[in-house]
Amino acid sequence: MRRPRGPGTGDRGPVEASSARGIQVFYDGACALCASTRTWAKERDVSGRLQFVNFRDAGVGALPVPRAQLEREMWVRRADGTLRAGFDGTCAVLSALPGWRWLGAVIGTPPLRWLGIVIYRIVARHRAKL
Numbered sequence: 285m286r287r288p289r290g291p292g293t294g295d296r297g298p299v300e301a302s303s304a305r306g307i308q309v310f311y312d313g314a315c316a317l318c319a320s321t322r323t324w325a326k327e328r329d330v331s332g333r334l335q336f337v338n339f340r341d342a343g344v345g346a347l348p349v350p351r352a353q354l355e356r357e358m359w360v361r362r363a364d365g366t367l368r369a370g371f372d373g374t375c376a377v378l379s380a381l382p383g384w385r386w387l388g389a390v391i392g393t394p395p396l397r398w399l400g401i402v403i404y405r406i407v408a409r410h411r412a413k414l
Contacts (some may be wrong), residue, residue, distance in 0.1 A: 306333025306380050309373070310348065310359040313338030317411045318358070325377055333380045357408050371397070371404035 309325070312318045322336050339347055339354045347354060348361050353369070360373035368376045375397075378388030391400050407414065 306331075306335070306363055307376060308335045308337055308361045309377060310337050310339045310354055310361070312355065312358075313340050315411055317407075317414050325381065328381045328384060330382060334377065357404070370408065371401045374400070374404065 309322070311322055325334060326336065337344060339351065348367055349359055349369075353359065357370040358373045360368045360376045362368065362376060372392075375388045375392040378384045378391075381388075390396060
């Protein structure tokens with residue numbers, strides 16, 4: 285069962301095993317940087333392929349990974365059920381956005397991928413201060 289969460293947020297209720305629309309993005313709704321990144325992606329998701337799930341929402345239900353992992357980095361579940369975390373999840377989100385697919389493909393290949401992983405970890409560790 286899906287139901288909107290909050291006025292105009294686009295967040296969803298109970299988590300389904302997979303999303304026929306594309307990918308589920310598990311993000312930290314208590315993090316200002318995470319929420320603004322969600323807003324940025326949602327504005328560009330003209331085909332509606334992204335389903336944002338605030339893992340802190342009480343009505344979310346079963347999560348794909350332990351909560352401690354969700355607190356460290358963003359997780360994405362693609363339509364085929366595969367999970368991606370952190371920088372790889374960022375690449376998956378970009379790849380779902382028209383006009384941004386090229387960037388997801390470019391930064392997802394070495395050596396940019398290696399640099400992206402390091403930058404993502406630093407930002408994720410200090411996101412509360414940003």
